Amino acid sequence: MSYSPTLRKFYTDEVVPKMMEKFQYSSIMQVPRLTKICLNQGLGGATQDKKLVDHALQELSLITGQKAVPTAAKKSVSNFKLREGMTIGARVTLRKNRMYEFLERFVHVTLPRVRDFRGINDKSFDGRGNYSIGIKEQIIFPEINLDKVNKITGMDISFVTTAKTDVEALELLKLLGLPFKNQRN
Numbered sequence: 001m002s003y004s005p006t007l008r009k010f011y012t013d014e015v016v017p018k019m020m021e022k023f024q025y026s027s028i029m030q031v032p033r034l035t036k037i038c039l040n041q042g043l044g045g046a047t048q049d050k051k052l053v054d055h056a057l058q059e060l061s062l063i064t065g066q067k068a069v070p071t072a073a074k075k076s077v078s079n080f081k082l083r084e085g086m087t088i089g090a091r092v093t094l095r096k097n098r099m100y101e102f103l104e105r106f107v108h109v110t111l112p113r114v115r116d117f118r119g120i121n122d123k124s125f126d127g128r129g130n131y132s133i134g135i136k137e138q139i140i141f142p143e144i145n146l147d148k149v150n151k152i153t154g155m156d157i158s159f160v161t162t163a164k165t166d167v168e169a170l171e172l173l174k175l176l177g178l179p180f181k182n183q184r185n
Helices: 008-025 051-064 094-112 165-176
Strands: 034-042 069-072 087-094 131-135 155-162
Touching: 008 094, 034 051, 034 094, 051 069, 051 087, 051 094, 069 131, 087 094, 131 165, 155 165
Parallel strands: none
Antiparallel strands: 034 087, 034 155, 069 087, 131 155
16 A cells, blocks of 8 residues: 555545536546646855855755755856856755645645735736745744754745646645635636
């Protein structure tokens, strides 16, 4: 018997039938699904302090449970003292079980820790069914030890779906538990 996250079972048992009913799909294969979650942390100060990247890689690995990969600059920009190939960020792409585990922790543990939280914005869709959210502080994640944080940095989280439209993607993410503040139909 193989392991399957709770949210993945919830998707197949609850979300798929609701989406089939609402959008009148003729096949289960037409129902949109979450394919991956990408976390990206850009570090502008990494040009002066090389240890920032090491801390970011360590923190992203702690948050996701998967090894983070450094990102390099594609172009040289003299005003920012940036050379092509310099490491200036960190990223992680989560798929399958780790993706569902991260989403469950993000919705039920991390988002409630945000100060003055009233829901996430529902206008950050890209027109192709993908959603992105920006986080200002990495310390909202319970995996991060506040005593070991040397600099507060933000990150971008992108939810990539197979939905054809933003309306389908919004409904999918709502059913998966993301707390949107503005309800548009």
